[in-house]
Amino acid sequence: MAEFVFFTGPMDCGKSTLALQLDYTHNSTGREGRLFTSRDRAGEAIISSRLGLRRPAIEVGDQLDFWAYVVGELTGGKRIDYLICDEAQFYRPGQVDQLARIVDELQIDVFAFGILTDFQTRIFPGSQRLVELADRIDTLQVRALCWCGQQATHNARTLDGEMVTEGDQVVVGDTASTDPADPVAAYEVLCRRHHRRRVTRAVAKATLSDPLPFGDGSDDDSQLWD
Ligand SMILES: Nc1ncnc2c1ncn2[C@@H]1O[C@H](COP(=O)(O)OP(=O)(O)O)[C@@H](O)[C@H]1O
Numbered sequence: 001m002a003e004f005v006f007f008t009g010p011m012d013c014g015k016s017t018l019a020l021q022l023d024y025t026h027n028s029t030g031r032e033g034r035l036f037t038s039r040d041r042a043g044e045a046i047i048s049s050r051l052g053l054r055r056p057a058i059e060v061g062d063q064l065d066f067w068a069y070v071v072g073e074l075t076g077g078k079r080i081d082y083l084i085c086d087e088a089q090f091y092r093p094g095q096v097d098q099l100a101r102i103v104d105e106l107q108i109d110v111f112a113f114g115i116l117t118d119f120q121t122r123i124f125p126g127s128q129r130l131v132e133l134a135d136r137i138d139t140l141q142v143r144a145l146c147w148c149g150q151q152a153t154h155n156a157r158t159l160d161g162e163m164v165t166e167g168d169q170v171v172v173g174d175t176a177s178t179d180p181a182d183p184v185a186a187y188e189v190l191c192r193r194h195h196r197r198r199v200t201r202a203v204a205k206a207t208l209s210d211p212l213p214f215g216d217g218s219d220d221d222s223q224l225w226d
């Protein structure tokens with residue numbers, strides 16, 4: 001029975017790495033897959049992981065019809081056993097419906113990877129549809145950490161180290177970007193408490209005399225309430 005799985009977690013938790021690992025594992029057993037992505041930081045039509053792995057992929061623009069693409073390949077005599085779909089938060093909900101149809105009617109596994117929520121803690125429309133339709137939602141096991149040492153569950157967009165609260169939902173960017181000349185937006189993963197209080201690593205460093213990176217820290221930032 002084919003499966004529709006949504007692998008999710010905050011930025012920088014290893015989703016793209018797992019996507020490429022799954023492709024490698026399935027492909028090495030003789031299965032044929034197709035890789036898709038949307039607006040990867042490394043550029044168009046590429047899946048890149050921070051561990052250095054990179055693979056060419058099909059870029060998912062708004063017009064891409066997964067169903068038509070797969071049916072076209074199959075009727076052209078090609079074989080497809082699975083799809084790897086990275087940055088799936090950027091897919092249109094209708095495209096996620098197409099993926100579910102591919103699983104059910106063509107018996108092709110679909111493995112989708114993406115973040116759930118944006119910098120304002122709102123769910124991306126594509127991720128919402130994935131939550132609604134996937135057979136299984138798998139939260140990644142490599143837990144990204146907030147600067148305080150708690151599990152990072154939220155994605156903050158930053159400017160000069162401070163959290164930004166207004167802006168477009170989609171702005172491609174990276175958690176490692178510290179270069180102000182870097183064209184991509186900067187992001188930082190935080191626990192809910194520090195996302196709510198807008199306490200990024202830089203703010204904590206500037207405000208707290210002794211930020212405790214892995215202590216309990218329960219009241220250390222009480223002065224940082226707005
Ligand atoms: N130099 C490194 N050495 C070991 N692991 C690394 C290194 N750089 C990144 N990682 C791992 O890769 C993860 C990010 O992987 P990536 O696939 O790019 O994440 P995502 O797609 O979820 O944003 C980090 O959480 C960390 O575990």
Ligand SMILES: Cc1cn([C@H]2C[C@H](O)[C@@H](COP(=O)(O)O)O2)c(=O)[nH]c1=O
Binds near residue numbers: 170
């Ligand atoms: C929170 C948030 C993120 N994005 C972008 C930033 C990155 O380009 C991707 C996430 O990639 P990753 O492989 O999971 O690190 O999403 C965005 O456009 N808007 C946001 O609010």
